Amino acid sequence: MTKEDIITALDLGTTKISAIIAEVNEKDEVNVVGVGTTPSYGLRRGVVVNLDKTVAGIRQAVGEAELMAGVKVNNVVVGIAGDHIKSFNSRGVIAVSRTEEGISNEDIKRVIEQAKAVTIPMDRKIVHVLPQDYTVDDQTGIKEPVGMAGIRLEAEVHIVSAAVTAVSNIIKSIERANLSVRDIILQPYASSFAVLDEEEKELGVCLIDVGGGTTDFAIFFEGSIRHTSVVGLGGVNITNDIAIGLRTPRAQAEEIKKRYGVAIASLVDTNEMMEVPGVGGRKKREVSRQILGSIIEPRMEEIFSLVEREIKRSGFDDRLTAGIVLTGGTAKMEGIDQLAERIFDLPVKIGIPKGIVGLTDAVSDPVHAGGIGLILYGYRHKEETGFFDKKAGFFDKIIKRIVNWFKSI
Ligand SMILES: Nc1ncnc2c1ncn2[C@@H]1O[C@H](COP(=O)(O)OP(=O)(O)OP(=O)(O)O)[C@@H](O)[C@H]1O
Ligand SMILES: [Mg+2]
Numbered sequence: 001m002t003k004e005d006i007i008t009a010l011d012l013g014t015t016k017i018s019a020i021i022a023e024v025n026e027k028d029e030v031n032v033v034g035v036g037t038t039p040s041y042g043l044r045r046g047v048v049v050n051l052d053k054t055v056a057g058i059r060q061a062v063g064e065a066e067l068m069a070g071v072k073v074n075n076v077v078v079g080i081a082g083d084h085i086k087s088f089n090s091r092g093v094i095a096v097s098r099t100e101e102g103i104s105n106e107d108i109k110r111v112i113e114q115a116k117a118v119t120i121p122m123d124r125k126i127v128h129v130l131p132q133d134y135t136v137d138d139q140t141g142i143k144e145p146v147g148m149a150g151i152r153l154e155a156e157v158h159i160v161s162a163a164v165t166a167v168s169n170i171i172k173s174i175e176r177a178n179l180s181v182r183d184i185i186l187q188p189y190a191s192s193f194a195v196l197d198e199e200e201k202e203l204g205v206c207l208i209d210v211g212g213g214t215t216d217f218a219i220f221f222e223g224s225i226r227h228t229s230v231v232g233l234g235g236v237n238i239t240n241d242i243a244i245g246l247r248t249p250r251a252q253a254e255e256i257k258k259r260y261g262v263a264i265a266s267l268v269d270t271n272e273m274m275e276v277p278g279v280g281g282r283k284k285r286e287v288s289r290q291i292l293g294s295i296i297e298p299r300m301e302e303i304f305s306l307v308e309r310e311i312k313r314s315g316f317d318d319r320l321t322a323g324i325v326l327t328g329g330t331a332k333m334e335g336i337d338q339l340a341e342r343i344f345d346l347p348v349k350i351g352i353p354k355g356i357v358g359l360t361d362a363v364s365d366p367v368h369a370g371g372i373g374l375i376l377y378g379y380r381h382k383e384e385t386g387f388f389d390k391k392a393g394f395f396d397k398i399i400k401r402i403v404n405w406f407k408s409i
Pocket of ligand 1: 013017040214327329331
């Protein structure tokens with residue numbers, strides 16, 4: 001295995017840092033060869049709040065994955081998330097340069113630059129410009145306009161921007177861990193490569209990553225990303241509610257949640273009991289599991305209602321034919337799919353990462369949708385051919401520029 005065949009993903013979460021190493025094998029499959037996960041103490045809602053602890057976490061997770069894989073890595077594809085991310089759709093229009101070949105890559109570049117030419121605050125920077133559709137003269141909904149004849153080219157794009165300081169600190173943490181940043185990807189966009197089918201993206205789907213600190217989501221329709229947003233609540237809030245509600249230390253509340261948690265109280269029998277350790281030497285108690293459910297349910301409802309409101313605001317609420325796909329650690333909660341069905345009134349499925357071989361047992365878990373998504377993004381980015389190859393080259397340059405720009409401040 002050469003260094004070029006290796007892709008390493010770094011998922012910097014609020015509750016865990018995970019590193020996944022994969023190689024592209026001779027059958028052109030993505031083979032996961034190493035996984036390292038460690039609790040995260042230096043990040044909150046996608047933002048580095050303690051540099052040293054983040055660096056230590058990165059070293060630990062990458063070190064574990066390297067040991068398992070028997071390789072040394074030097075660069076990573078990293079995800080960014082959190083409520084500092086803002087995204088919006090924009091459009092650019094240009095007059096096509098008059099050549100015999102029709103619309104060229106140069107024209108695409110120009111129209112994207114045009115769409116990107118929007119004013120954003122000084123403390124923010126664009127991290128993604130994701131093309132959605134092109135319009136050539138009056139023909140709308142074109143995905144690949146290169147080579148087509150036309151006079152006027154219009155592009156619709158999804159622009160993702162992030163707080164400069166947030167991204168700079170992520171890059172700093174990675175470099176202090178003696179690694180370099182190969183690519184920076186919006187986390188829910190990356191996750192879509194691990195859990196969504198092309199068909200779902202075509203029909204209309206909302207991917208919701210219910211993590212520890214935040215709930216990030218992305219809407220896809222007609223094959224392209226249409227809307228992304230974040231709700232600043234996640235599993236950690238549920239754990240805190242349980243700690244308060246059951247008067248138990250947070251660490252125990254976390255264990256209880258994972259073991260007995262249920263998103264709809266009425267799903268469990270009234271006389272189903274569980275043991276709750278007491279605080280400060282107090283005796284342990286027997287509590288009904290339904291009570292636990294009645295603590296979790298309103299918080300889950302709140303999270304999904306905030307997502308639903310945002311989906312409505314995006315205008316894509318009646319276009320989600322393929323429904324909702326839930327992923328992230330909190331998606332493992334019993335009954336979460338039923339609760340989501342109730343709130344969104346759409347079909348719901350749990351997204352487990354797929355599209356890989358190798359250590360599938362270790363990563364077939366919604367917790368790893370982010371990491372596997374980053375790997376698959378890295379892989380596709382590398383393998384894209386033809387027109388996309390040229391386009392990827394163009395976006396590669398943007399990424400390099402982004403990384404250098406963030407490093408320069
Ligand atoms: N079986 C389970 N039932 C309920 N919740 C669970 C379960 N397993 C894990 N979780 C919760 O999932 C959360 C962690 O998920 P994940 O790893 O996706 O988050 P993260 O990436 O660390 O955070 P974020 O993406 O918000 O920064 C924790 O709050 C954890 O308690
Ligand atoms: Mg996460």
